[in-house]
Amino acid sequence: MTTYLYDGVEFDLTRSFVDVIGVEWEWRGQWNEAGEPLLVSPGLPDSPVPLPDVYRDHGPLIPVSPRPSAAQYRAAVDVDYAKTVAAGYVESPTEFAARITPVTPTPALTAHHLNPSPMEQTGFRRFLNSIAGGTR
Template identity: 45%
Template sequence: MTTYEIDGVVFDLARTYSDVLGIEWTWSGRWTAKGEPLMRTASGFLSLPDVYRWHGPLIALPERVTGRQMRAVFGADFLASQAAGFVGSPESWSARVFGGVA
């Protein structure tokens, strides 16, 4: 895990961060000439201290769900629970919420 600290706040550079406007920032894997992490967004690059100063506070976004995690959640146990009636199907949820209109 690569981290970088600003004003006592430690940033895990493997995470994606959102600024106050909802723009997502990820580490590009590169460093500036000053040794600061170079962050990337759809519109370009900026050092992490500059992102923190001009666009902060930065909020770490939840980590992406992996395929393995999805299979664990929706695996045989989930399907058995659904078949036993303990967990509703997407169709039954739609019927309750939308009156059967999907």
């Protein structure tokens, strides 16, 4: 494992790094005169930049996890259906629908959910009586 210590952080140069905006950087075995590793972005392979400059200008560098191999992808996707059924992980469409459909009662409206009648509002009856010329 090739490592480089900078600013108290040990960088494993065998891994790729991503800066804070998502640009990937990798070391291709080059060093500058000061003994600093030169990182390149796959988008600009002919423009190597020293790791301290990338670290300073592009924020902290986040190591990229190793990517799964084709065999690992295949193992994750290829599933023995018979073993899945035997283990009890398969349900009928009806069982699935019952499991994912929330059972909530339909709300029933009661009198306190409704707006009050205009006749019950303060002053409205008085207003009507004043129009009609009546008294309270």
